[in-house]
Amino acid sequence: MITSLFRNAAIYTPASSQTPLSGDSQGKVDSIARGALLCRNGLIEKIGEEHAVIKDLSLYDVDIEIDCEGCCLIPGFVDPHTHICFAARREREFSQRIAGTPYLDILRAGGGILSSVRAVKEASEEELFQTTLENVLSALSFGTTTIEIKSGYGLDTETELKMLRVIDRIRRETPLDVAITFMGAHAVPHEYKEDPDTFVSILTDEMIPAVAKQGIARFCDVFCEEGVFTLQQSRKILQSAQKHGLKPRIHADEVYDTGGAGLAAELQTVSAEHLLAASERNLKAMAEAKVIANLLPATAYSLRKPYAPARRMIELNVPVALATDCNPGSCFTESMPFVFGLAVMNMNMTVQEALVASTINAAWALEMQHSVGSLEVGKQADFLLLDGDSPAILAYHAGVSPVVSVYKKGVLVA
Ligand SMILES: N=CN[C@@H](CCC(=O)O)C(=O)O
Ligand SMILES: [Zn+2]
Known part of the structure; x- marks a missing residue:
């Protein structure tokens, strides 16, 4: 069981929903200015405000700790x-x-x-x-x-x-x-x-x-x-x-x-x-x-x-x-x-x-909404760190990829 803590991240994720997001909800995104994500064995165990995620967490429980230095963290595409x-x-x-x-x-x-x-x-x-x-x-x-x-x-x-x-x-x-x-x-x-x-x-x-x-x-x-x-x-x-x-x-x-x-x-x-x-x-x-x-x-x-x-x-x-x-x-x-x-x-x-x-x-x-596509407890820890403080960087920094790190099931893969 590997446990990794990603902290000091600007987290953006689609809001939790039982249906695909459409109409007024097409742009329903939750954001946390200083967030953290705890991943155990490839799955998201905790996600939220940094102070709430690390509260009650003994550092002995964490194998890897990564300071995201304020970078934007979004679900993997x-x-x-x-x-x-x-x-x-x-x-x-x-x-x-x-x-x-x-x-x-x-x-x-x-x-x-x-x-x-x-x-x-x-x-x-x-x-x-x-x-x-x-x-x-x-x-x-x-x-x-x-x-x-x-x-x-x-x-x-x-x-x-x-x-x-x-x-x-x-x-x-x-x-x-x-x-x-x-x-x-x-x-x-x-x-x-x-x-x-x-x-x-x-x-x-x-x-x-x-x-x-x-x-x-x-x-x-x-x-x-x-x-x-x-x-x-x-x-x-x-x-x-x-x-x-x-x-x-x-x-x-x-x-x-x-x-x-x-x-x-x-x-x-x-x-x-x-x-x-x-x-x-x-x-x-x-x-x-x-x-x-x-x-x-x-x-x-x-x-x-x-x-x-x-x-x-x-x-x-x-x-x-x-x-x-x-x-x-x-x-x-x-x-x-x-x-x-x-x-x-x-x-x-x-x-x-x-x-x-x-x-x-x-x-x-793809009928895979239960395991991927948003950052929610129980879903796979598939996420990206971007070279910017919001997802706007994806359109703003034209012609380059602002994707700095790619994590699949909590593991750095690119
Ligand atoms: N339009 C049909 N199929 C592909 C193109 C495939 C190809 O040109 O090889 C498409 O979705 O654009
Ligand atoms: Zn096609």
């Missing part, structure tokens, strides 16, 4: 949407995009996601593990202590199962908590271009049952988008996933409004992703169905698209979470501080709203 398991970067495609070729045109011509599929098929399982590990450790250094990782660069049963094994190895061999999502419905493979319904049948009749049997993935995601999967196909895929015990989530209305947000509400998915082009009517339906909006501002930045209407979502009472979307194509960043800065500066979220969105609401989006 939870990144609820990544495609961080990939074999090769797509720098050439980035140059094409910034020269004006649309993202979906590159995919339609057999590049984009499909070029990542070729790279993953060619890579050995060990090579794929090593590239993923490098990316994930980079995310950890930016303060991500819990991460969601999707498959989706396999698009056939064998390669999808290979990706899921690699992601599971990341879960076992790194300090991070990892939520695992199957995304065989990420693109239509070239050979089914003329007959996408046959590929949908392969997904529902072969791939989803095989993934469920493998037992690694918890969630199933689909790219519902013009020229990718239609609303009807997405519904079929997600209903099949539900039948096999996988929880649905959906890439909805990223480029065009195809009604994906409405489908998320209809199926009561745990979250809907992107939502740059979602209609007002479907956002209202999401609020009603309590679907979390996973917003990915670094993708809007990288695709040079208008940002998702975060303010309107908050007005409508849709709980907002933030994620990197780290992937080799539409958005290559592992940095939650970058995402935080974009949310505050370009989506007009307050610092408090962004803190909630990148911690507890993101944990809700």
Whole structure:
């Protein structure tokens, strides 16, 4: 049993709540100007005003004592949407995009996601593990202590199962908590271009049952988008996933409004992703169905698209979470501080709203809110020390990471 005391910290954490924070509560943050946190065996045993935490504490009870020197202490980031398991970067495609070729045109011509599929098929399982590990450790250094990782660069049963094994190895061999999502419905493979319904049948009749049997993935995601999967196909895929015990989530209305947000509400998915082009009517339906909006501002930045209407979502009472979307194509960043800065500066979220969105609401989006996402007694001692005295530093000190130390279950990991 290791006991560590972190004292003299400016602590900021989302307020305790039985539901994701939304509307007026989206920015509900508790702060303690001079706080302390006592961690025993990886869990938070006490947290509060320093004098209250250390009262009655014999120094013999403490193995490690750290003076945080007034630094800001926040929960570790939870990144609820990544495609961080990939074999090769797509720098050439980035140059094409910034020269004006649309993202979906590159995919339609057999590049984009499909070029990542070729790279993953060619890579050995060990090579794929090593590239993923490098990316994930980079995310950890930016303060991500819990991460969601999707498959989706396999698009056939064998390669999808290979990706899921690699992601599971990341879960076992790194300090991070990892939520695992199957995304065989990420693109239509070239050979089914003329007959996408046959590929949908392969997904529902072969791939989803095989993934469920493998037992690694918890969630199933689909790219519902013009020229990718239609609303009807997405519904079929997600209903099949539900039948096999996988929880649905959906890439909805990223480029065009195809009604994906409405489908998320209809199926009561745990979250809907992107939502740059979602209609007002479907956002209202999401609020009603309590679907979390996973917003990915670094993708809007990288695709040079208008940002998702975060303010309107908050007005409508849709709980907002933030994620990197780290992937080799539409958005290559592992940095939650970058995402935080974009949310505050370009989506007009307050610092408090962004803190909630990148911690507890993101944990809700992964159904991990009981163990991570806020600093409460009994939860894991996952937290960050920042080079500043409030979380505003994450937006204020632009282009750098103010994350000085990363603690996972009370242990310094980056
Ligand atoms: N839009 C679909 N999927 C990813 C991009 C994946 C890629 O381009 O490789 C996304 O969420 O942005
Ligand atoms: Zn994505």
